Amino acid sequence: MSRKPIHLAAHFPGVNNTTVWTDPTAGSQIEFDSFVHLARTAERGLFDFFFLAEGLRLREHRGRIYDLDVVGRPDTFTVLAALAAVTERIGLTGTINTTFNEPFEVARQFATLDHLSDGRAGWNIVTSSDAFTGANFRRGGFLDHADRYARAEEFLAVARKFWDSWAPGAVPADVGNGVYVDPDRIRRVEYSGTHFEVRGFATLPAGPQGHPVLLQAGDSAAGRAFAARRADAVFTLHTSLHDGQRYYADMKGRARSYGRDPNQLKVFPAVTVVLADTDAQAQEKARHIRRQQVSGATAIAMLEQVWGRDLSGYDPDGPLPDVEPIADSAITQGRVRHADPVALARRYRDKAAAENLSIRELVIAVTSRQQFVGSPAHVADEIDRYVQADACDGFILVPHLTPHGLDEFVDRVVPLLQERGAFRTEYAGATLRAHLGLGPGARV
Ligand SMILES: Cc1cc2nc3c(=O)[nH]c(=O)nc-3n(C[C@H](O)[C@H](O)[C@H](O)COP(=O)(O)O)c2cc1C
Numbered sequence: 001m002s003r004k005p006i007h008l009a010a011h012f013p014g015v016n017n018t019t020v021w022t023d024p025t026a027g028s029q030i031e032f033d034s035f036v037h038l039a040r041t042a043e044r045g046l047f048d049f050f051f052l053a054e055g056l057r058l059r060e061h062r063g064r065i066y067d068l069d070v071v072g073r074p075d076t077f078t079v080l081a082a083l084a085a086v087t088e089r090i091g092l093t094g095t096i097n098t099t100f101n102e103p104f105e106v107a108r109q110f111a112t113l114d115h116l117s118d119g120r121a122g123w124n125i126v127t128s129s130d131a132f133t134g135a136n137f138r139r140g141g142f143l144d145h146a147d148r149y150a151r152a153e154e155f156l157a158v159a160r161k162f163w164d165s166w167a168p169g170a171v172p173a174d175v176g177n178g179v180y181v182d183p184d185r186i187r188r189v190e191y192s193g194t195h196f197e198v199r200g201f202a203t204l205p206a207g208p209q210g211h212p213v214l215l216q217a218g219d220s221a222a223g224r225a226f227a228a229r230r231a232d233a234v235f236t237l238h239t240s241l242h243d244g245q246r247y248y249a250d251m252k253g254r255a256r257s258y259g260r261d262p263n264q265l266k267v268f269p270a271v272t273v274v275l276a277d278t279d280a281q282a283q284e285k286a287r288h289i290r291r292q293q294v295s296g297a298t299a300i301a302m303l304e305q306v307w308g309r310d311l312s313g314y315d316p317d318g319p320l321p322d323v324e325p326i327a328d329s330a331i332t333q334g335r336v337r338h339a340d341p342v343a344l345a346r347r348y349r350d351k352a353a354a355e356n357l358s359i360r361e362l363v364i365a366v367t368s369r370q371q372f373v374g375s376p377a378h379v380a381d382e383i384d385r386y387v388q389a390d391a392c393d394g395f396i397l398v399p400h401l402t403p404h405g406l407d408e409f410v411d412r413v414v415p416l417l418q419e420r421g422a423f424r425t426e427y428a429g430a431t432l433r434a435h436l437g438l439g440p441g442a443r444v
Contacts, residue, residue, distance in 0.1 A: 007394030010042035045410035049091030059334030091432030093122030103158035114207020119431030228254030244391030
């Protein structure tokens with residue numbers, strides 16, 4: 001049986017506590033050099049795409065801007081367009097929200113990016129709909145949580161109409177002769193729905209890919225259904241082998257149920273890698289990184305997000321709070337709060353009691369996302385094993401350092417994956433769709 005090809009993507013380190021900002025090699029989150037280094041390193045490693053997450057409002061905790069957000073988050077399209085000029089083959093994928101934007105603008109921006117990059121644009125569709133983020137955008141009101149995928153469906157339908165509205169060759173070679181354009185060459189976009197009333201024309205033809213590669217990140221039943229119908233790939237946090245296999249089977253089955261080829265929906269969990277010469281050294285390094293990621297103050301802040309109340313009087317090296325969480329507290333804004341904080345707090349207390357953990361140790365244990373820790377050979381084995389066992393089609397690597405977080409992986413793990421014949425030794429195609437083995441995109 002032939003091996004499944006492994007796909008890899010590079011997540012630019014986020015505004016979160018996975019990224020270790022106190023490391024002496026840590027660079028800026030804003031300066032172009034950081035983006036260039038990570039994107040070029042990923043391209044040197046023949047990754048499928050570079051990936052930007054999105055945050056449209058600085059998070060606040062206890063009514064104040066929260067420490068890590070001050071590292072900043074520049075605009076997605078501007079960064080990706082600039083990267084198009086300094087990279088040649090790697091896909092350029094950005095997270096863009098369907099709640100706070102307009103389909104015309106987003107369709108136009110992605111078509112432009114696809115042209116500027118010669119067919120390397122990818123859109124990670126998210127539907128975040130909280131009023132806190134919305135306050136940066138709207139003059140009142142925001143989207144009801146239940147409507148976020150209904151709006152996303154309409155948003156994408158309108159965007160696709162814009163991309164499909166210019167016939168191939170709509171711009172004739174002899175343009176400039178002062179004749180009216182044939183309405184079959186550039187069709188009027190007309191859409192009437194609950195969320196959008198649109199009547200107009202796209203200002204440019206679709207890019208080389210026709211439609212950008214569409215990713216989706218969101219795990220509710222509605223989110224999964226949306227992705228199974230519309231997306232080319234999903235970004236997921238189902239990272240353990242068995243959980244991943246269940247999720248993979250579910251998503252591929254859903255795609256099949258909509259009449260799609262399941263191979264045309266790729267599954268990408270996030271993964272964090274810690275490398276060292278030996279497995280034992282890597283474990284030690286991982287413990288050190290975890291303590292840098294979760295300081296005592298961060299541990300208290302993270303616990304306050306669950307408890308929904310001020311826990312500043314508690315010692316991070318002491319036992320868990322004996323008070324109960326407040327269910328509907330707004331202590332933290334801009335983060336998704338756990339649906340049942342009382343049950344979660346109970347689980348945390350049980351775990352801390354069973355394993356004799358302090359607050360900081362408990363937070364380190366429950367927020368750990370270091371999945372593959374070991375020598376390059378061990379990490380290559382694990383990545384290949386997950387892909388071949390149908391837990392995923394590849395990974396979005398989330399480095400813990402900006403901008404050097406992928407250097408070692410590209411130098412030491414990629415060659416081992418190539419030796420196994422499971423990872424490309426050169427880019428075969430020019431577009432992101434070609435890298436991912438995708439056709440023109442879902443049309444259901
Ligand atoms: C893996 C993953 C990554 C996400 N990344 C982002 C992001 O970068 N920006 C954002 O606004 N929302 C992000 N989201 C959040 C969701 O798209 C959004 O909150 C959505 O409403 C949640 O959808 P759901 O209810 O289907 O899970 C992400 C979600 C997941 C699962």
